[in-house]
Amino acid sequence: MIAPGSYEELRNELATRHEDLSKRLKQIAEYALDNPNDMALETVSGIAERASVQPSSLIRFAKAFGYSGFSEMQRVFRTHLVESGANYKERIRSFGRDDETAEYTRNIVLDDFVDGGIAALDNLREVVDPDKFEAAIKYLGEADVIYLAAQRRSFPVASYLAYAFAQLDKRCVLIDGNGGMFFEQGRSIRKGDALLAISFKSYSPEVVQLVKETRENNIPVVSISDGVLSPLTQNSDVCLEVEDIEVHAFRSLAATMTLALTLVVALGRQLQE
């Protein structure tokens, strides 16, 4: 007897053997199929109570399906909960785990990044707060000149935005730090302008400092960053959150780029009106 390793296998096994099971085990099987979340999260006695059986029956049940005990079977339900459960950060981790054993054919690498990118985009859809997004558009739309600040990995995003804003005839300045003039470029920002800053952990100190200074001068700051702990979140008028997935120790820009593009299009639409 070999225990099902995946939720799908287990589900299948439960269905096939359902008829042959004893009264109590049948009862448990039905409960398990109806309440997989309970199976994943509750304790033996908790489930026993809800399903109106004895705790020992649950152990017998698990053993009847080849597991060493209830806990081992519960792991199958837990894994399923995480994997199906949209929390995409955990999906990154499962990429990482596969990686250690998988052979690296070229295709697997591309597939991983494609999957990662898709997951990141899916996540983007969920985490972007429409109110914040609208507020960001408003600040940018009202700005005379948009200043763009980003360094290192985020720089390409700013670079893309500079290109796209120019297409819209929206004036902007890309603070590229050329010639070590990062702050000099940044300090030419005036009342009526706005700063759009992009940075992810580990946050570029220059960008963080510029954001703070600009805010202190009462100039609107819109930022794109990762999560509530970011120093940009705290010092911006509005902060859009993105989290690109890290696969094979590298972080893509697919989600961030898509957000940037959306920002541009929404801004363009607003300017037309």
Add this chain to the structure above:
Amino acid sequence: MIAPGSYEELRNELATRHEDLSKRLKQIAEYALDNPNDMALETVSGIAERASVQPSSLIRFAKAFGYSGFSEMQRVFRTHLVESGANYKERIRSFGRDDETAEYTRNIVLDDFVDGGIAALDNLREVVDPDKFEAAIKYLGEADVIYLAAQRRSFPVASYLAYAFAQLDKRCVLIDGNGGMFFEQGRSIRKGDALLAISFKSYSPEVVQLVKETRENNIPVVSISDGVLSPLTQNSDVCLEVEDIEVHAFRSLAATMTLALTLVVALGRQLQE
């Protein structure tokens, strides 16, 4: 002190109080925000190990946020896990929405780009030719210095590649055309180097010309472009095809960026061997 009852409240509390927390508690807060699933499913000692803290610190952490103990706090994470999972399953994804009749609310714009990005990534998986990909890696791996040429919309991709190659300690030169020196920069390319050019229609004349000249000097040219009609395809040793989807008259860079990233990782892996 009242303990946050929902995940969102907790998340918020973690963020606002993050700065005032002690070193260990801060560390735990970061881990919790990054790995909510672990917080939901793992045991105290399991989490302690992964987050590199003592089990007792986790209990202190929970108490610092008003819970009676770790278990009470964990319930918040578990509830969130179940609820976010349920939403995910119910979500419907509809591609190819009817743009003409749809009202353009802010969300629809983001959804369109997300869908477009996903479609582009899916497509990328299909169209990338593994042999060409491998050949590209080979040329780049053997190059002494990689020259990167791209203009306008493609420039951010080159910019990202420059950053990533530097991370790999792979020497590269980003031909940015600063000071109108595009060709001057490009002509410093030597035997033993390679050119990586990125351009899409309408093709940048500078990049096309540089590709031709470089090829004539028998220096390997790898390019990223769109389809067989591209002048880059015809004048490169190997050309990787990508097609980012155009939505609302704007073209994203999600797929191209993902291809670039994959190139970097594959190259990095090859260099390690």
Add this chain to the structure above:
DNA sequence: ACAAAAATGGAATAAAAATTCCACACAGAG
């Protein structure tokens, strides 16, 4: 630089949970 207070690590302890065990119930065969 010092004392006081806060934070930390790690072992000790308490609590909770999983698992085992056994007496009993119940169905089917003789």
Add this chain to the structure above:
DNA sequence: CTCTGTGTGGAATTTTTATTCCATTTTTGT
């Protein structure tokens, strides 16, 4: 109707897990 074997409830036991406690270290305020 009783014997036999499987199934079941529930208490006892073992294992795992959470929590507490205190000696030690680190920070803070003077």
